Amino acid sequence: MDETAAPWARSLLRTSLRYAKSPLSPVDVVITGFTDDPEKVEYIRILIYHILHGRDIVACYNLVLSVVLAGFTLRHFITKRRDQRRWKERCCSPSSSKQADKPASSSSSSTLQGIQSPPDSVKLDVDLERQPLLGSAARPNRGSLSNTLQAWLMYQPQPVPFINRTLPPNETSLFVLAYVALNVFFQFFQSPLHPKYFFAFADRIGYVFIVNLPLLYLLAAKNQPLSFLTGYSYESLNIFHRRVGELMCFAALAHTVCFVAWQVWCCPAWLLDGNLWDFLTGQRNLLGMVALIACGLLYATSLASFRARCYELFLARPYVLASLAIFLVDRLVWRRSLKSESFTADMEVLEDGQTLLLSANWSMSHQPDQPVYSWLRYSIRHGWKPMDHVFVTIPSLGRTHSLQTHPFTIASAAPRHHDAPEAGTPQHAWLSLLIRARDGFTHDLLEYAHSHSNVRVRLDGPYGSPGALEMLRACDSKVLIAGGSGIAVVFPLAWALAQHPAPDDAPGRRDIYLLWVVHSRSHLSWLPQERLDELAEAGIQITIPGPTAEAGRPDIAGYLAELGTRAQMRRQKLGVVVSGPDNLNRAARNACALAVRDGTKIRLSVEKFGW
Known part of the structure; x- marks a missing residue:
C-alpha cells in the first residue's frame, strides 16, 4: 500500500471541490507529481466528476421550484381576476337597482335554537359522527369524471388509526408527495450507485439539504411573498413548512449515515486515514454532528405532542446566507421595525372564565400617497382585512414574555375602507382578540387580567x-361555518359581506348562511348578541344549534348537503368557509367533496386551528 496516497488524494479532492466551476470529465483533470499509480489517479478523476456533476444538478432544484411557483401564481391571478370581474358584474347588474330598497327578511333571527329562515332548513340536533356524510338530504345525479376528480382532491381521509394522526385533504397529500418525489429525483438522477463512488452519493444528499434551506425559511417567514403570489394563507402553507423541515431532517440523518458507511465499508483502503473514531472526531465532521443534533432537536420540539406540552420552549454558504437574509429581514427589519405598534388595551374575562377579550381602539393613521412607502410601513395602525391576524407581545407579564410573540386572529370587523375604498377612510379603528387560556403565555395573561383592567401591548x-373574502364575493351563495372560537375567523367575513354586499345581494334575497357551533352556552359570550342581531337584520341567515355538551354534534354534512342541492338546482356557485376543530373541518370538507362529485359548483376555504 502507498502510505502517501491518502494525504495527496484528500488534498486534491478538497482543492478540486473548492475551486472547480463546472463538472469535470475524467480526462479534464491532469494529475502529476502525486503518484505513479494510474488506477488511483483515474479513480480520483471519476469521483471528482461525479461530485461536481451532482452539485450542478442539484443547483437546478430552486429553478424548478420557481417554475412551479410561477404556475401557481399564474393560476391564482387568473382566478383572482375572474372573481373581481364576477364581483363587478354583480355590482353593475341591471336587476340590482330593483332589489336595493327591499327590506330585510323578517324570518332571520339569532336565537340559540337557530333561525327560522328557509322553511326546509335542516334540524341540527343529531350526532355528527353517527350520521351518513350527507345526512338524509336527497342527492342529485352524479357529475362528470372531472367532478369526481375534483371531489377526490377535496376529500379529507379519516385520521390514522391508533395514533389518531390527522391527515390533510388528498390534494395537499398529493402535492407533498410530488415535492418528496422531486427531491428523490434530484438525489438519484445520474447519481453513481456503485459502492466505491458512494462518497458522491452522500455528498449529494448534503446538497439536497442545503438547497431546501431558503424554502424552509421562506415558508416560516410571516412576510413571505408566497401568500401574495399563490393566494394561500400562512396557515394553509404551514403544512408545507413542516414537511420541508421533516425532509431536511431526514436528509441530514441520511447524509451522516451514508458518510459513515463510506468510511467503514466503501472507501478504498489506500484512501483511508485513521480509524472510524478519527473520522468522527475530525473538525469538519464534528461540526456536521452538531448540525445533525440541532436538526434533531428542532424536529423533536416541532412535534405536535411536544408543542402541546411545552409551548413556550418551542418558541453550503450561498444557500445558508440566503436563508439567514430572509430570517433577518423578516424578524429584525420588517416585524420589529416596520410592522410593530404599541397600544394600551382593555381586558375582560368572559363568562366561561377561560376566555379573555383583549380590545383596543385608536384613530386611523393617514397613509402617504407614495405606494412603496405605504406598502413597507403598513401596520395595524392603518387597519386590517377580514381573517387577518397579529402577533401579540406583552412586556408587563415579565422579562420572558417581553421577548415572545403569539399569533391571534382579529375577531372584530375590519375597518370599512378595506372592503369599500369608495366609502372613504374611517376615523377610528376597533380591534378585539379572543384569547383562550391554556398554559404559558395565555394562562399568565388570564391571571393578570383578574387583577388588571388594561395592559400595554x-x-x-x-x-x-384576502383570498377567502374574494372567493365568497364571486359566489352566488355563501356558507360560513364556525366551530367554537372559529367565530373569530368567520364573523369578520360575515360582517364584510353584510355591510358591503353586491347590489344584487340586497336584503331579503341574500343567500348568506352562518352556522356557529359552540360547546357550552357560556361560549356565546364570545360574540355580543347585538353583533348577531345586526347580521340578521342585514339578511344573513344565522343558525346556532344547541351546545354540543347538551345536544351533541350537529349534522354539518346534512346542512351542507341541503344547501349544495339547493345551489345546484338554482345553477348557483356555492362558496364555503369553515373554521373550527379538525372533526368539524373534515366533516365540512368531505360533505363539499361529495357535493362536487354530484355536480355542485363549490369553492371551499378551510382555516384550521393550531400552529
Whole structure:
C-alpha cells in the first residue's frame, strides 16, 4: 500500500471541490507529481466528476421550484381576476337597482335554537359522527369524471388509526408527495450507485439539504411573498413548512449515515486515514454532528405532542446566507421595525372564565400617497382585512414574555375602507382578540387580567390573505361555518359581506348562511348578541344549534348537503368557509367533496386551528 496516497488524494479532492466551476470529465483533470499509480489517479478523476456533476444538478432544484411557483401564481391571478370581474358584474347588474330598497327578511333571527329562515332548513340536533356524510338530504345525479376528480382532491381521509394522526385533504397529500418525489429525483438522477463512488452519493444528499434551506425559511417567514403570489394563507402553507423541515431532517440523518458507511465499508483502503473514531472526531465532521443534533432537536420540539406540552420552549454558504437574509429581514427589519405598534388595551374575562377579550381602539393613521412607502410601513395602525391576524407581545407579564410573540386572529370587523375604498377612510379603528387560556403565555395573561383592567401591548401585523373574502364575493351563495372560537375567523367575513354586499345581494334575497357551533352556552359570550342581531337584520341567515355538551354534534354534512342541492338546482356557485376543530373541518370538507362529485359548483376555504 502507498502510505502517501491518502494525504495527496484528500488534498486534491478538497482543492478540486473548492475551486472547480463546472463538472469535470475524467480526462479534464491532469494529475502529476502525486503518484505513479494510474488506477488511483483515474479513480480520483471519476469521483471528482461525479461530485461536481451532482452539485450542478442539484443547483437546478430552486429553478424548478420557481417554475412551479410561477404556475401557481399564474393560476391564482387568473382566478383572482375572474372573481373581481364576477364581483363587478354583480355590482353593475341591471336587476340590482330593483332589489336595493327591499327590506330585510323578517324570518332571520339569532336565537340559540337557530333561525327560522328557509322553511326546509335542516334540524341540527343529531350526532355528527353517527350520521351518513350527507345526512338524509336527497342527492342529485352524479357529475362528470372531472367532478369526481375534483371531489377526490377535496376529500379529507379519516385520521390514522391508533395514533389518531390527522391527515390533510388528498390534494395537499398529493402535492407533498410530488415535492418528496422531486427531491428523490434530484438525489438519484445520474447519481453513481456503485459502492466505491458512494462518497458522491452522500455528498449529494448534503446538497439536497442545503438547497431546501431558503424554502424552509421562506415558508416560516410571516412576510413571505408566497401568500401574495399563490393566494394561500400562512396557515394553509404551514403544512408545507413542516414537511420541508421533516425532509431536511431526514436528509441530514441520511447524509451522516451514508458518510459513515463510506468510511467503514466503501472507501478504498489506500484512501483511508485513521480509524472510524478519527473520522468522527475530525473538525469538519464534528461540526456536521452538531448540525445533525440541532436538526434533531428542532424536529423533536416541532412535534405536535411536544408543542402541546411545552409551548413556550418551542418558541453550503450561498444557500445558508440566503436563508439567514430572509430570517433577518423578516424578524429584525420588517416585524420589529416596520410592522410593530404599541397600544394600551382593555381586558375582560368572559363568562366561561377561560376566555379573555383583549380590545383596543385608536384613530386611523393617514397613509402617504407614495405606494412603496405605504406598502413597507403598513401596520395595524392603518387597519386590517377580514381573517387577518397579529402577533401579540406583552412586556408587563415579565422579562420572558417581553421577548415572545403569539399569533391571534382579529375577531372584530375590519375597518370599512378595506372592503369599500369608495366609502372613504374611517376615523377610528376597533380591534378585539379572543384569547383562550391554556398554559404559558395565555394562562399568565388570564391571571393578570383578574387583577388588571388594561395592559400595554405590542402588535406586530397585520398578516393574512384576502383570498377567502374574494372567493365568497364571486359566489352566488355563501356558507360560513364556525366551530367554537372559529367565530373569530368567520364573523369578520360575515360582517364584510353584510355591510358591503353586491347590489344584487340586497336584503331579503341574500343567500348568506352562518352556522356557529359552540360547546357550552357560556361560549356565546364570545360574540355580543347585538353583533348577531345586526347580521340578521342585514339578511344573513344565522343558525346556532344547541351546545354540543347538551345536544351533541350537529349534522354539518346534512346542512351542507341541503344547501349544495339547493345551489345546484338554482345553477348557483356555492362558496364555503369553515373554521373550527379538525372533526368539524373534515366533516365540512368531505360533505363539499361529495357535493362536487354530484355536480355542485363549490369553492371551499378551510382555516384550521393550531400552529
